[in-house]
Each structure stands twice: as structure tokens, then as C-alpha cells.
Amino acid sequence: MDSHTVLFGVIGDPIRHSKSPIMLNRAFRERGINGAYAAFHVAPGQLEHAIAGVRGLGFRGLNVTIPHKIEVMSYLDEISEGAKAAGAVNTIVNDNGRLIGYNTDGIGYVRSLKEEAEPNLAGKTIVLLGAGGAARGILWALAQENPASILVANRTESKAAELSASFSPDLRISSIPWSELRDACRAADVVINTTSVGMSPNIDALPIDPSWLKPGSVASDLIYNPLKTAFLQQAELIGCRVHGGLGMFIYQGAYAFEFWTGKSAPVDAMRAVVLESFV
Numbered sequence: 001m002d003s004h005t006v007l008f009g010v011i012g013d014p015i016r017h018s019k020s021p022i023m024l025n026r027a028f029r030e031r032g033i034n035g036a037y038a039a040f041h042v043a044p045g046q047l048e049h050a051i052a053g054v055r056g057l058g059f060r061g062l063n064v065t066i067p068h069k070i071e072v073m074s075y076l077d078e079i080s081e082g083a084k085a086a087g088a089v090n091t092i093v094n095d096n097g098r099l100i101g102y103n104t105d106g107i108g109y110v111r112s113l114k115e116e117a118e119p120n121l122a123g124k125t126i127v128l129l130g131a132g133g134a135a136r137g138i139l140w141a142l143a144q145e146n147p148a149s150i151l152v153a154n155r156t157e158s159k160a161a162e163l164s165a166s167f168s169p170d171l172r173i174s175s176i177p178w179s180e181l182r183d184a185c186r187a188a189d190v191v192i193n194t195t196s197v198g199m200s201p202n203i204d205a206l207p208i209d210p211s212w213l214k215p216g217s218v219a220s221d222l223i224y225n226p227l228k229t230a231f232l233q234q235a236e237l238i239g240c241r242v243h244g245g246l247g248m249f250i251y252q253g254a255y256a257f258e259f260w261t262g263k264s265a266p267v268d269a270m271r272a273v274v275l276e277s278f279v
């Protein structure tokens with residue numbers, strides 16, 4: 001660091017568990033960028049001041065995490081189409097004083113799914129479990145890949161219906177009742193768990209009966225703690241290709257890096273440093 005160092009950070013509450021600083025600082029070093037990335041604990045009432053600080057101190061970029069991803073939108077100058085569709089911003093680019101909000105969670109998830117499990121989503125049938133913020137965050141990005149259909153199922157069925165109805169019909173996102181899930185999974189090419197079921201510490205819980213899955217299809221889980229959920233372990237046993245949630249975290253950071261620097265992200269180095277931090 002010196003007097004030319006360009007500043008970046010992540011804000012959230014809580015924030016001390018975040019792996020983003022080690023991942024992004026490693027990426028800057030790998031690409032020879034004089035940047036520094038820190039974690040800032042920002043309580044809900046301080047969000048507006050924090051964003052004013054980004055402007056005042058001339059930070060080049062900021063990541064935004066829970067609980068600020070929705071409220072932060074009201075303090076920015078421009079919101080990307082994907083962030084509008086996701087209803088949330090997780091990455092801010094400071095473009096000469098103009099703050100632009102993006103959502104790299106959805107596109108990060110899709111890039112990870114394509115790199116690690118299924119390169120071609122066009123024409124595929126996708127079943128998505130859950131209808132919370134995580135589901136909303138990835139639906140628009142998934143729909144950009146032109147799948148044949150995306151069927152959303154949720155324990156509270158009205159939430160699945162509301163969520164799917166909030167997207168334009170040409171995105172081919174619809175909801176199905178939980179009772180139709182078994183048949184839908186049998187026919188699906190990709191089944192994605194966006195619910196919190198199976199997250200540590202409840203690591204034995206399953207969002208659906210894995211025997212509903214079609215051998216050879218892709219089972220994907222947004223959860224990355226544990227790295228391989230019970231859902232993925234069981235899916236693997238019946239012959240599915242499995243895709244865990246760590247890649248989504250790596251690639252949301254990779255897109256943020258690319259938006260800020262204009263350089264390609266050193267994805268392998270970023271993944272390695274995050275994996276090292278788990279042990």
C-alpha cells in the first residue's frame with residue numbers, strides 16, 4: 001500500500017466471517033493491481049453514511065451483503081438491469097463519482113454452473129426449490145441462458161407464485177405446487193436448491209427426496225457450508241452431476257473484480273485461497 005493504492009471493501013452486519021477480503025486481495029496481488037480491500041461492519045442505521053463515505057473517500061468499488069442489499073439501491077445513481085430484476089445490489093462501481101449498482105450473485109451463480117456442471121443451459125428444463133431472496137437473485141440470470149422453462153416450487157406455495165409472476169412471461173419462469181415436484185424433478189435437467197435446508201448446523205436435512213432426481217441430471221445447491229450438502233451427497237449416489245455453492249461465491253467476486261478493474265479475474269487463485277481458509 002502506498003499513496004496510490006485504490007480502495008475497495010465489503011459492508012455488512014455481521015461481516016467478520018467474510019472471505020471476500022482474502023479472496024479479492026489475492027486477486028489484486030495476482031494481477032499486479034495496487035488495490036486494497038477491507039471488511040467494514042456497517043449497522044443498518046449507518047448505511048447512508050457508509051455510501052457517502054465511498055463517495056467522499058473515492059473508493060473504486062464496494063461489495064454489499066446482508067442486510068443492506070436492498071436498501072442500498074436508494075443511495076446509488078444507477079442500477080443495472082440484472083440488479084433491478086434481482087431486486088438487490090451486491091456490487092457497486094464508482095465511475096468517477098457516479099455510483100452504479102450491479103448484482104453479480106445471479107450471473108456469478110450461472111457462470112459457476114456452466115463452468116463446473118452444465119455448459120449449455122439453452123433448451124434445458126430447470127426446477128428451482130425455494131422462493132426467498134436467494135431464488136430471486138439467480139432467476140433473471142438463469143433465464144438469460146434461454147432454458148426451455150424454469151419451474152419454481154416453494155413450501156409456501158403463494159410465495160413461489162408471487163415470485164414467478166414478478167418476471168416477464170417471455171422469461172418462461174412459472175411456479176408449480178409442491179405436490180407436482182416429484183414428477184417435475186423426474187423430468188428436469190437441472191434441480192437447484194435455493195432454500196436454507198441442509199445449511200450448517202442442520203447438515204442432515206434434505207429439501208426434497210433425492211430419489212426423485214433423474215440420474216445424469218444436475219443437482220445444484222447454493223449452500224457452501226457444508227461444501228457438499230446432504231442433498232448433493234445423495235444426488236451423487238444416484239448418478240447425478242453435483243454442483244455446490246462455493247463457485248457462486250467465487251464467481252460473484254470474480255465479476256466484481258472484472259467490473260472494477262477491466263481485467264480477467266484469477267479465478268483459480270481466488271478459489272485456492274478461499275479453500276485454504278476453510279481448514
Ligand code: ATR
Pocket residue numbers: 129130131132133134135154155156157159194195196197207
Ligand atoms: P434467502 O434469502 O436465503 O433465500 P429466505 O428469504 O428466508 O432466505 O428464504 C428461505 C427459503 O428457504 C424460503 O423459500 C423458505 O420457504 P418458505 O417460503 O416456505 O419459508 C425455504 N425454507 C426454509 N426452511 C425450509 C424447510 N424446512 N422446508 C422447505 N423450505 C424451507
